[in-house]
Amino acid sequence: MGTKDRASNRGQDAKGRVKEAAGSITGNRDLKNKGKTDQAKAGMKNTGEDLKDAAHKMKDAVTR
Numbered sequence: 001m002g003t004k005d006r007a008s009n010r011g012q013d014a015k016g017r018v019k020e021a022a023g024s025i026t027g028n029r030d031l032k033n034k035g036k037t038d039q040a041k042a043g044m045k046n047t048g049e050d051l052k053d054a055a056h057k058m059k060d061a062v063t064r
Contacts, residue, residue: 002049009049013042 016038023032 002052005049006046009042009045012045013039016040016042 016035018035019038020032020035023029023035
């Protein structure tokens, strides 16, 4: 469920990793922190998707 959302989250995570790496290389703390923030946001969104999937599975199990 939420294939598009999960793909978007992977993209956000990847962008965050690039930002973090670029910030580390250049010594730019703000960029590095923005990258970490992007990664954390993507992780939280994935957790939300996992919860939605679990809720749908529970609903399907109850209605059978």
